[in-house]
Amino acid sequence: MGNPYVVAGGGDAWSAEAAASGRKGTQRLLEVRIAEPGDEVLAALGLPDGEQVVCRSRLMLLDDVPVEIADSFYPASFAAGSPLASPAKIRGGAVAALAALGRAAAEVIESVTARLPDSPETQLLAIPAIEPLLLLSRISYDATGVPVEYAVNRMIARHAAPLVYRMRVTPS
């Protein structure tokens, strides 16, 4: 089984994951914009200064309660003018839209860390300031090794299922 958040074909991964545990997963599109991003996003996507990105920001809800802020950044060079830049939910999901552009992810690097929320996060997620967040950042690379998406997911740690990673041991 592949990761439905990066491999096309699963439809809406979030609602499917929630439905699997008998719950309702929905999302609210907060913002779609084209902008010059900060250093972190530029570095993740391997873009030079001055390049623009398409940013899709969503609020993920579980049983109508906010649990995660999910931001995705795509190089505007290919994402502008595509469904990725449309201010509406993407039919089939962003993963399918990437695949349709010939830029399906072939490899991802995920980084996981933790911190307390800042004021905008406490308001958007309706949490107290001592509620820890789990931060999952993911860079997706296409088959040629070019970064095609940088995703930053800020989850309420208490509601998040543990992230699971399998590592093969390479014989030395």
Add this chain to the structure above:
Amino acid sequence: MIVPDDGLRSRQRQLAGDLRALILSGDIAAGQRLPSTAELRERYGVNNMTVTRAVAILKAEGLAEGYRGKSVVATGRRPAGIRAVHEPPIRATDRTTAVLAALGHPVREAVDRVSVRLATVAEFVALDLPGDVPVLRQFRVAYAAGRRAVEATVMIKSGQRFEIRYDVPLRDQNGVRDD
């Protein structure tokens, strides 16, 4: 609009928390000035003393530096990335994989489950945490041939110090988030 009081922590901790998030995310880059005392006073509706105490918290955590009369800047210390791998041996002091192999149970794969929560009192003391810092909990199970579990390890890391990195080749159908 004044940033509302969360009613749980002291105002200086709230202010420090907001600035900490900006520094850790890189929004206030290394060498860049923190917002001025006047600005913070206005934004949070607090007095000079509260701002000074909040900045002192960040200095104690190594996230900001500056001296009286000079502007306070972010040090740009970000969580260090650690690449999660399970290869024999992980490091010189870690000989469990070698011992397991010698016992006839060479480790073939390992599975990490990563979650986040606030530190326990014991973790707070052991890791010398500077304040309200959530921890990363890595629960790793190592398997020998035939998916036989041979080792379980719990690792607790300060979220402020570390970022754990996983490289996931999708062709191998690896890295399932909902295993």
